[in-house]
Amino acid sequence: MRAYAIHxxxxxxxxxxxxxxxxxxxxxxxxxxxRRLKPGETVEL
Structure with missing residues (x-):
């Protein structure tokens, strides 16, 4: 499982x-x- 922090x-x-x-x-x-994404970073789900 993978989760991304948003907001x-x-x-x-x-x-x-x-x-x-x-x-x-x-x-x-x-x-x-x-994981937290850096500003402007994207990930394909």
Whole structure:
């Protein structure tokens, strides 16, 4: 399973670090590959 974080464009660098930590914990707990896309990056689903 893979998940992508969305709606994080308004967060500053500190907020993104916190979000990355939360997502890492959730990825470990659920066994999912959770990623954030960089601005302008796309992925084919």
């Amino acid at each position: 994080d464009g308004l967060m500053n660098e500190w907020g993104l670090r916190v979000l990355d930590g939360v997502l890492a914990m959730e990825a470990e707990r659920s066994g999912a590959d959770i």
